[in-house]
Amino acid sequence: MIVRILGEGQFDITDACFESLNVLDDAVEKAVEAGDEAAFRPALAALLAGVRAEGVPHDPESLDESDLILPPEDASIDEVREMLGDEGLIPG
Template identity: 50%
Template sequence: MIVRIMGEGQVVLADSHVAELNKLDDILLAEMESGDGPGFRTTLHALLDKVRELGAPLPDDSLEPSELILPAPDATLEEVRSMLRDDGLIPG
């Protein structure tokens, strides 16, 4: 799966990591629903860090179709809310 982090670039991530990322996505969704700004910020950074850790970066000159687009680390709660699907940022 190719994942784009807005403002950073793309990484290739094995589908086997989606379940692990979904745990953080579920926490992020709950924090957004409760309006927990500090928790949201911490979990968003943890989610992006995990994608960077588990994924392999694509070269900057490579532009592949992204299967998943994640917000930039400095995205606001409102910006992330506008990106949400029914099941969070990460499907599944």
């Protein structure tokens, strides 16, 4: 699966990575739902760090479409709220 972090690039993520990424995604979702800015910022940073650590940078010359799009690290809580789906930022 190809995951894009806006403003940063794409990463190839295997299915095996999604369990740990979903735990991080749940923390982002809970912080957004609670409007808890203090919890939101580190939760989003941890999720994006998880994608960077678990993923492999996708070939920047490739024109492949992203399967998932994540907000940039400096996104506001309101911007992330607009991107959240029924299953958070990362389905599963």
